[in-house]
Each structure stands twice: as C-alpha cells, then as structure tokens.
Amino acid sequence: MPAPEVTGRITANFECVRGETQLRESYCAAPLKIAKTFPLQDGQIGLCIMDSSPGLLTGDSYQLAWCLDAGARVFLTNQAYTKVHPSLVTGSYQAQHIKLKPGALLEYMPEPVMLYRDAALHSECNVQLDPGSTLLLSEILCAGRVSRNEIFQFRAYESLLRVHYAGNLIFHNRTHFYPATQNLRTLAAWHNCTHWGNCYLFSAQIRECHVEAIRQVTAQYPQLLSGVSFTHQHDVAVSVLGHRAWDIQQLFGSIRQVVRASSAF
Helix, strand or coil: CCCCCCCEEEEEEEEEECCEEEEEEEEEECCEEECCCEECHHHCEEEEEEECCCCECCCCEEEEEEEECCCCEEEEEECCCEEECECCCCCEEEEEEEEECCCCEEEECCCCEEECCCEEEEEEEEEEECCCCEEEEEEEEECCCHHHCCCCCCCEEEEEEEEEECCEEEEEEEEEECCCCCCCCCCCCCCCCCEEEEEEEECCCCCHHHHHHHHHHHCCCCCCEEEEEECCCCEEEEEEEECCHHHHHHHHHHHHHHHHHCCCC
C-alpha cells in the first residue's frame, strides 16, 4: 500500500539533565499533538499522544518520530483507541521512527487499534537502538467492533516492525491480515478469538530468568492464549490472542511490572 501525503505529524526529542528526563523539543501537525509531560519515578517522564480527529480516515497518513538522548527515560501512550474508519480506495497509513541512544529507555504502550468495517491500515515502525538502550513496545489489534458484528469485516491490515541494534538488524516482523482471502478462523490463526497482541522487550540485560518470570505472569491469565520466546539476541517476544482488549492490556501491564521489578532495565 503506497504511503499517501502526510496528514498528521509528531516529532519529539528527549534529553536527560541531571538525572531528570525532559522534552527538549517537539513539533506537532494537526490533528496530532502531545499533552504536557508528567513526572514518573527514577527520572522518567510520561507523555500522551492526542488526536483531535475521529481516527484514521481514508487517505490519512500519520508520521511519528521519537528520539531519546543518552539516559533519557520515557513512558509513551495515547489518549484512546486508534479507530481506523472505512477506506475503500487508498487506505490509511501510519509510520513511526524510534531512535534510542545509549542508556535510554522507552516504554511505548499505546491503546488498541480498532478496525472498522472496510478499514485498511498499513502500519510501519523502524527502530534504531544504540548499545545499552532498552525498548518495551506493545501493540493490540481488535478485529472489529464485536457489538456491531464487524469481526473480520475490515479490508486489510499490514504491519511491519524492523529493529536495528548498533546498526545491525536484530528483528523483523511482517504481519498481513486479509479477511476476504485468508481464513483467519483456523487454529493456526485467530481461531475463535477477536483480539490479538504483541509485547516486545529489546534489552541486552534480558536473561532466561526474565523469560521464565514472564511465562509465570502469562500463566496467571488462563483466558488468554499466550506464547513467550527469545528472539535473535537477548530480546523477548510475547504473542497473545483473546476476547477482550482489557485482558491483554492487563497482561502487558503485569509483564512491565515484573520486568521492572527484576531490574531488567
């Protein structure tokens, strides 16, 4: 799906000053903007992305770029679900670029993406990690509005995640869902579930003990189908299927807590 003209943009750069993270500079183009930062623990700050439009409409293209200088620590989320509206021609597009310098930490846990009937979304995220940096990244996808019987009524969902560490490609994941031509109800796909999520942790500090701790957390959510595995290096991928976005959000929040408690970052 070709990228249309940009209709919304955010660029933000963060720095660490005397142990405290600050938003050094930012640029926003409507309908996207960022709310005022708020302090968290250990010099970390929180930031909320806001969208004044009803969601991603046909032809929309959002571009977001996040750069964290050495030692900066940021928790990033958004205000509400990303609603992808019907798009019968061009589709909608979102591209993100993340750059983390040595010692930087970004926890990026946005609200779920909701695909309306006839929606088409292409999402791309490119990550550059310097040695010593850490990224916790989650994504949750709703296959349609359950109450409106819109499950798998969207046209297309395309997602690409590329992660480079010290200039080397360490992770590449491409996801394509086309309900009209794919049987997404098979055991090898969504089966009878309606919500899908991934949680990734990229950090040189990750060891087998952290993976085992994450597996113990997933076992506390029997209503979800979960898988936990190492990736190419000392990184972890958690894949989840369920029937409610809230359950997956709770699981990912629990994973964040247990990993932080284990001093993985």
